[in-house]
Amino acid sequence: MLGRVFVTWQTSLDDGCDHAITDEKFALGSQRRRGEFEAVCGSVFCLASSHSPPGRRCACCVAFLRARIGRTA
Numbered sequence: 001m002l003g004r005v006f007v008t009w010q011t012s013l014d015d016g017c018d019h020a021i022t023d024e025k026f027a028l029g030s031q032r033r034r035g036e037f038e039a040v041c042g043s044v045f046c047l048a049s050s051h052s053p054p055g056r057r058c059a060c061c062v063a064f065l066r067a068r069i070g071r072t073a
């Protein structure tokens with residue numbers, strides 16, 4: 001089913017890339033309190049500090065969003 005996907009871009013502590021996390025996965029990650037979140041590309045990662053500069057966007061997340069909604073914002 002196509003529809004709007006609400007995501008936030010978060011920097012991974014592991015690879016330094018920004019990954020897209022849906023609102024649902026972000027809420028789930030927060031509930032689990034493990035500090036791990038699952039991106040739309042399937043990567044599970046720890047968030048870098050919100051004070052760190054943004055990284056480059058994950059190519060897999062960008063491809064997923066382009067395929068899903070036809071744009072990346």
Ligand SMILES: [Zn+2]
Pocket residue numbers: 018019020039040041042043058059060061
């Ligand atoms: Zn990703």
